[in-house]
Amino acid sequence: MPAASKPPAAKAGPAKPRRRNARAPAARPYHHGDLRRVLIDAALQLVGEGGPEAVSVREAARRAGVSPGAPFRHFPSRDALMNAVAEEAQRRFRAEIEAALSAAPAGDPLGRFRCLGLAYLRWAMKNPTHFEIISSRRFFDHDRASGVSQDNAELIDLTERMLAEAFAQGQLRVGDLKRVQIAGRALIYGFARMNIDGHFPRWGVTGADAGRTAEDVLDLFIEGIAKVPGKSA
Amino acid sequence: MPAASKPPAAKAGPAKPRRRNARAPAARPYHHGDLRRVLIDAALQLVGEGGPEAVSVREAARRAGVSPGAPFRHFPSRDALMNAVAEEAQRRFRAEIEAALSAAPAGDPLGRFRCLGLAYLRWAMKNPTHFEIISSRRFFDHDRASGVSQDNAELIDLTERMLAEAFAQGQLRVGDLKRVQIAGRALIYGFARMNIDGHFPRWGVTGADAGRTAEDVLDLFIEGIAKVPGKSA
DNA sequence: ACCTGAACACCGTTCAAGT
DNA sequence: ACCTGAACACCGTTCAAGT
Numbered sequence: 425m426p427a428a429s430k431p432p433a434a435k436a437g438p439a440k441p442r443r444r445n446a447r448a449p450a451a452r453p454y455h456h457g458d459l460r461r462v463l464i465d466a467a468l469q470l471v472g473e474g475g476p477e478a479v480s481v482r483e484a485a486r487r488a489g490v491s492p493g494a495p496f497r498h499f500p501s502r503d504a505l506m507n508a509v510a511e512e513a514q515r516r517f518r519a520e521i522e523a524a525l526s527a528a529p530a531g532d533p534l535g536r537f538r539c540l541g542l543a544y545l546r547w548a549m550k551n552p553t554h555f556e557i558i559s560s561r562r563f564f565d566h567d568r569a570s571g572v573s574q575d576n577a578e579l580i581d582l583t584e585r586m587l588a589e590a591f592a593q594g595q596l597r598v599g600d601l602k603r604v605q606i607a608g609r610a611l612i613y614g615f616a617r618m619n620i621d622g623h624f625p626r627w628g629v630t631g632a633d634a635g636r637t638a639e640d641v642l643d644l645f646i647e648g649i650a651k652v653p654g655k656s657a
Numbered sequence: 658m659p660a661a662s663k664p665p666a667a668k669a670g671p672a673k674p675r676r677r678n679a680r681a682p683a684a685r686p687y688h689h690g691d692l693r694r695v696l697i698d699a700a701l702q703l704v705g706e707g708g709p710e711a712v713s714v715r716e717a718a719r720r721a722g723v724s725p726g727a728p729f730r731h732f733p734s735r736d737a738l739m740n741a742v743a744e745e746a747q748r749r750f751r752a753e754i755e756a757a758l759s760a761a762p763a764g765d766p767l768g769r770f771r772c773l774g775l776a777y778l779r780w781a782m783k784n785p786t787h788f789e790i791i792s793s794r795r796f797f798d799h800d801r802a803s804g805v806s807q808d809n810a811e812l813i814d815l816t817e818r819m820l821a822e823a824f825a826q827g828q829l830r831v832g833d834l835k836r837v838q839i840a841g842r843a844l845i846y847g848f849a850r851m852n853i854d855g856h857f858p859r860w861g862v863t864g865a866d867a868g869r870t871a872e873d874v875l876d877l878f879i880e881g882i883a884k885v886p887g888k889s890a
Numbered sequence: 891a892c893c894t895g896a897a898c899a900c901c902g903t904t905c906a907a908g909t
Numbered sequence: 910a911c912c913t914g915a916a917c918a919c920c921g922t923t924c925a926a927g928t
Contacts (some may be wrong), residue, residue, distance in 0.1 A: 455909085455911055477710075477795070481902065491913045493904075498911095502902065561855040562710070577859060598877065606860055607844060607874040613856070614847020615839075622794040623846070626810060627839055641840040644831065648881020688892055688928085714921065724894045726923075731892095735921065 460498040460508075462488045467509045468554075475553045476563065481505060506563040511571045513554040518575045520547050525582075533590035538646055540583065541612050545638040548616035556620050559613070583609070597651045604649055611645050693731040693741075695721045700742045701787075708786045709796065714738060739796040744804045746787040751808045753780050758815075766823035771879055773816065774845050778871040781849035789853050792846070816842070830884045837882055844878050 456462070466487040470479045481502050482492045499505040524543035528536045548555040557563060558572060587601055587608075598604055615638060618624060629637050689695070699720040703712045714735050715725050732738040757776035761769045781788040790796060791805060820834055820841075831837055848871060851857060862870050 459911085475795070480900090482900085492902085493914075494912055496903065500903095559854055562708070573859070580859060598880075600873075600877075602861070603870075603873050603877050606848075606862065606870060607877045609856075609860065610847035610851060610874060611840060611844045611878075612847070613851060614843035614845070617850050618843060618846060621792055623842075626806070626813060627842065628835070629839065637836075637839060640833075640836050641843060644833075644836050644840045645844075645878075645881065647831075648878065692892085713919090715919085725921085726895075727893055729922065 456488070456490065456494075459488060459490060459494065463495055463498060463505065464508050464512060467505055468512060471509060471513075471553050471557055472551075476506065476557045476560070479506065479509070503563065506557070507572075510557050510563050513551070514558045514572045514575045517547055517551075517555070517558060518579065521579065533586045533593060534595045534646065534650060537583070537586045537590065537608075538642060540586070541608070541642045542639065544612055545616060545642070546635070549619055549634055549638065552620045555616060559617070595651055596649055598649050608645060608649075611641065615641055689721070689723060689727075692721060692723060692727065696728055696731060696738065697741050697745060700738055701745060704742060704746075704786050704790055705784075709739065709790045709793070712739065712742070736796065739790070740805075743790050743796050746784070747791045747805045747808045750780055750784075750788070750791060751812065754812065765828075766819045766826060767828045767879065767883060770816070770819050770823065770841075771875060773819070774841070774875045775872065777845055778849060778875070779868070782852055782867055782871065785853045788849060792850070828884055829882055831882050841878060841882075844874065848874055 463484050466484040467479050469487070470483060479502075481495050481499075484505070485492050485495050488494075495505065499508065521540060521543045524539055525536065528539040530536075558576075584601075584605060587596075587605055590596055591599065591601060596604070618627070619634060624630070624634060696717050699717040700712050702720070703716060712735075714728050714732075717738070718725050718728050721727075728738065732741065754773060754776045757772055758769060761772040763769075791809075817834070817838060820829075820838055823829055824832065824834060829837070851860070852867060857863070857867060
């Protein structure tokens, strides 16, 4: 579904007299203005309230004040709506990560890796349902062509470069970068997932501990791969 | 719902003349014999085919050859059916783990930890949909009172004791056991989850690699917490 | 005691008809 | 061009009625 047919200002079509401001609320008569946007926002809200499964096209339509069939003029299926929601969430996630990284020391790649991990975990703990929607597949027909995959691939590349730099600077005591990378991701993703999937209570981690524990666990991993022996027990 | 009212052989009720063998298939006329069991098996199959979301009470009823309302005589809700399915899967999971552990060296707790991690990962990779159902909550009304939680808690205890023993024997270079434990679980769970959630392709791990990578990642973690420096890069 | 089958309130999705 | 509203095939769940 290539939807790339909206050049910003060119294409002088047939004369449209009563076009007015096109931005005023105007009491929403019949044509809605920006139903697509409103539907995405409603769905984001539903995700926040009850998780990905709680999103229904009909409820989103209800909240947008339109009939049940209206959303299908903008999204070919529920999955497509979910996809748009995931892209929005992924955008926010990425923005937060990059903001955190821009405030991190430039000369210390391992420190930057830690910073990235922390930002990742903090966002995931604060937005568990949104994190879930960008993490679990089954909301994506084609893994390709999706902006989510795009953003994600760039984050992966970023991590890879950081670790490579850390190794080049002699910060690591292990050489198999790919292994370190996947282990690091598994650790961080697993921690975030444990939170989402409700595992912490049975591991003795309370809600208040979670943030501190996240930091501790990340540091344990970094100490495990870093060259300096660090403090012992 | 306390369902503890079936003493094996006592309770001589009112005389029941035509009770016969009560075990022969007998061409299933109207009363089904063991619909509960058949429904669980059908649901397990559905989980295997399309994941937890693919389970519908009606489809399970269809496969069992009964009407849509019949399952509700055995399970009060879809969630209750899912719960029973999860308990079955958890039983199998635990059995496999324990079988692997019984073949592991007794004197080497860290080695046993490795063995447990491997068995965990192997089962999760071979049974991704069943693993998902026992890992994600939202199939459990009450985390308590469930056999799943029971089995799970025992596995957690087991791990805890192993690591404590490893520390007591001087195998670990870190002393905060709880931290090690949670990090280890996050790593292993995260790896299994990455598989389920379809992350491996974008991390350059192919299906054939996955088993070997699991082992590598686990070893990397163990090297990170073990006392012996081991081989460097 | 267990099962049927119709019923209800929900979904996702389609499509003629309206504006 | 966008939206309505009825329709269809699905759900989960309930309940009288059957065996």
